[in-house]
Amino acid sequence: MSAAAKKIVRSFLDSDVFINPELFKDFIHPDFRTHWHASSGYREYDYNEYYRLTESTASSYESMRTDITHMISEKDEVAARFTVFVKTVENPREEIPIGYFISIFKVSENKIIEIHQTSHPSEN
Template identity: 30%
Template sequence: MGAKAIVQEFYKSDVLLDADKVNALLHPEVVLEWHSSKGFLKLHKDQIVELSTELSKAYIRSKCRISHIVADGNTVSVRYSHYVKTIENPREEMMLAHFMVVWEVKNDKLFRGYQMSQL
């Protein structure tokens, strides 16, 4: 599977709510540097998987609507908006934030991520 397909698999509907699937797509030494409107986070594999677990406790659906995806070798840039449906209100789709991320893929796994988000 190529780098672009691996990144697309990560952002498929509901994958971010499935810690096992997220874990399978991450390199053991993955690092995600995330600049959000609330500050900076540097996440390693266990923290990313834990974030997935926490998301699954609050949301029953997750959808990333990709507007742009560009691949160059093992580097893939993605621009997307992340939408969710809550347990309390499963009929209403709510936008979490807009994202821009650059992923480096190594050994067919997500290895380095540089992400920015805004509510």
């Protein structure tokens, strides 16, 4: 499943799920959990909490994209290093980096069921 898992994660990272929450169910497994070590501390999200996070993001940003620099996979797990860039609703002409991420995604039944990630904000 290594290649398939990698394709699912890349599709998720390249998608507009954080701008269009209607896409959420296409990528996220109902038993989803994420474990996030951010500069503000440690957080855990289940399916519903992560969905609310995507809704909140969608109201703040005009667009969002990821620049993936590394992606490796083994069986049903994919590790990715990426930067997230956004255009804000207030300033849709300027794209700025908002964070740097290293994440390990676990895929089950062709959807992301678990994420372990660490991130820190950009200096902008």
